[in-house]
Amino acid sequence: MNKDNILPSDTNMKITLFSELSVGISANSVLFFAHLCMFFEENRSKPIDLCIAFLSLTQLMLLVTMGLIAADMFMFQGIWDSTTCRSLIYFHRLLRGFNLCAACLLHILWTFTLSSRSSCLTTFKHKSPHHISGAFLFFCVLYMSFSSHLFVLVIATSNLTSDHFMYVTQSCSLLPMSYSRTSTFSLLMVTREAFLISLMALSSGYMVILLWRHKKQVQHLHSISLSSKSSPQQRATRTILLLMTLFVVFYILGTVIFHSRTKFKDGSIFYCVQIIVSHSYATISPFVFVFSEKHIIKFFRSMCGRIVNT
Template sequence: MNKVNILPSDTNIKITLFSEVSVGISANSVLFFAHLCMFFEENRSKPIDLCIAFLSLTQLMLLVTMGLIAADMFISQGIWDFTTCRSLIYFHRLLRGFNLCAACLLHILWTFTLSPRSSCLTKFKHKSPHHISGAFFSLCVLYMSFSSHLFVLIIATSNLTSDHFMYVTQSCSVLPMSYSRTTMFSLLMVTREAFLISLMTLSSGYMVTLLWRHKKQVQHLHSTSLSSKSSPQQRATRTILLLMSFFVVLYILDIVIFQSRTKFKDGSMFYSLHIIVSHSYATISPFVFIFSDKRIIKFLGSMSGRIINICLFSDGYGP
């Protein structure tokens, strides 16, 4: 493995990756701050706000660690030691799993929230934030239990070159495993992630079915079929479909690119595309949440007004 030539010299790759990380960090910071403030300020705080805060926080931390990893990929000359490599790369891999767990929990919570009173899921509607936090951390522990093997495979290879290592950064690589161990851990990983994505798909399909039925009932009772203004239910349906479709498409593309990278022996272009695609959801999804929730827009408007007033007052323009 020649580490000097593993990454493309094209600066467009670097600009794209660092731009994606910067935009994603900014958007997730705004989303996390807005939902956390709304959760504590509103008289009847919604558990779903806490769940979105969890999702935005995991995506924020994921992109921050990706920024550090990208710096070692493109800028530094392999200065990380063994401890830094193992800790940061493993933490980044866990955050990718936590992001999947948070997205899965969010879709399940949406299902509970939108369920009709006659549904057996109604009893889960008013669970306390402690239940939401417990469910999230339980999913995270489940994910970690299947990823512990990666911790011992990450090594510092700043002064080593070998065709058998899988390149990660200028400082770090992943040790190869035997065919039997690779097959076993791959099967566990596929089972785990297929289970979580199946939960997301089923909950999203259930929600869309409920919202479609509600829309038909409203149209029948109020004759709103000719109304050009979209209802909250329609906006919710679009948000759910957009997020779920985007997540599944990116996940499948992620798998295809990763397999292509493995087949073509760590090709630099496949590696770069894999990094960009695998972090696209964390970068784009916050904008979907922000622009589909009028509460966030109003909150950001009020916050910007406060900041402007503070700036004017500090400059001597206030009363």
């Protein structure tokens, strides 16, 4: 493993990566602050605001951790020890899992919240925050146990060169695993993530069915001109579908690029593109929330008004 040639000499990749991280960190900070403030307001204390705040906080921490890892890739030139390597790589992998869990549970909570009174999900509406908190803790423990092998496999290799190591940063590398262990961990990861993505897809599909039924009922009661106006349920469903589409597209692209990287023996271009693509959802999703939820814009306008008045 020749670390001098592992990264592309073109600085465009480095600029693109750090630009994405900077934009994502700023956007998630704004979204986290807005929903946290709205949650603690007396007239608007909805569990959905706390869930979105937690998702944005998870994405914020994920991008900050990736920024530290990228700094060692492009700037520090291998100054970390094994403890630092293991801690940061494990924490980053853990945050990626938390991000998937938070996105999945947000879709489910959104489905419970927007379901009609005649829906079979009505009985779970008031109990959903407690059930979702328990489910999230369960998946967190699951991710922590499944990623524990990184404490053994990640080592500091700043002064070592070997074709058997997989490059992570200038300081850190992954030790090779046997075929059976690699297959086992890959199967567990695919099963876990396929299950969570399936839950997201089922909740999104259920919301599409509810929206279609609601639209048919409205067309019977109102004229076409009145029913063409988007309701809050329609806007929320479009947001859910857009977030779901973005997540699936970036996940599939990241998986394809990862396997391409493995096939071409740690190609530097594939590695950088994989990092950029795998963090694109965390960068773009805050803008979807901000521009689709009008109360966020109203909240910032009211805050600006208070600041001006003071």
